[in-house]
Amino acid sequence: MTRATRTPRAPRIPTTQPAYVLHHYDWSESSLILDLFTREQGRLAVVAKGAKRPYSQLRSVLLPFQRLQVSLSKPARGEEGAPEVQTLRGAEWAGGHTLPAGAALFTGYYLNELLLKLLARQDPHPALFDAYARTLPLLQAGEDALAQAALRAFELRLLSETGLLPDLSLATLTQAPLQPGGRYWLSAEAGVEAVEMAQSQAFAAEQLVQLEAALLHGSVEALQQACLGALPALKASLRGLLHYHLGHKPLRTRSVMLDVQKLLD
Structure with a gap:
């Protein structure tokens, strides 16, 4: 897949x-x-x-x-x-730029932990390096949606560079092009698969095709823009993909962020 x-x-x-x-x-x-x-x-x-x-x-x-x-x-x-x-x-x-602060600091450490756990040593990824450099300053963006889009775009680039992301423009099991107007889910085990109901966390076919085109184009900004229109579905599906490929072990930074949020609540 x-x-x-x-x-x-x-x-x-x-x-x-x-x-x-x-x-x-x-x-x-x-x-x-x-x-x-x-x-x-x-x-x-x-x-x-x-x-x-x-x-x-x-x-x-x-x-x-x-x-x-x-x-x-x-x-x-x-x-x-x-x-x-x-x-x-x-x-x-x-x-x-200056060091991230507040929630952006936790997110920065989250990016670092992903790189530490998913990248092999001495295997260069120039495109991923450039994406990391351009993502860091956006973590403190005034608009939360922009920061979220930057984060999701980085996660997509990381999964793509490490060979863990399927072709988003095809149904994984059949390798058939996505049907216009169709709804799809990105599964860790089955890849891109059709869903019958219009779930809030499902992708429109056009969203996945745009994401794949942006990944192939290589532009960090184009990928971030494509992510802006699919944030709810991306957050849920990418969390599942990363959890699956990390061996179901929680990331330390995510655990710390959840503990801090509980204290604040």
Whole structure:
């Protein structure tokens, strides 16, 4: 039911490259292990030596949701030929927006957790990197619908890039084009399937065709615009798809958001 996955290509290792910090772990009293999302090499594990020292210039740079320009050591090879953890040689702030706040901050960490759990290491996804960069500033959009459309568009791009999304313009089981005026549901197990009743969480055929066209076009803005007209159905179906492919384990960020909402209520 899913798209054919890409065969990972050997990454070209540039001198410097854009990156975001997805997560960090303590490695020693003075150093960190970073999980970086880079445009050229995908998700990488990197050692930032001395980053925890009070006088380190990296302390104010290695922050989540900030676009960086990083330089890395060449990856060494282990005994079995697998690349080892690389060393961060330098990192500079590459400009961008302020850190998200409030609910947008939780949503940003939700995006990071999705990338950590669904992306293999050292598998580049330039289109997904660009979508992430353009989604972050929209999470704080004044209109909630715009922020929701940006989030749904990112989830669609992530599922598409990882081969977990079926062709939205076809009925998955028959591979027949969607019928104009028809109503459809996006199922984790059966893909795009017709529904007889006009359910509030069902898609119109035209909505799915527009979403597929926007995915193929590659424009982040076009995909966000297509999502605006199908937000209720997208929220329900994408939550089911992600839950299914994550192995039915709840995301930590989603659990924290629900706990905070309960406290506020």
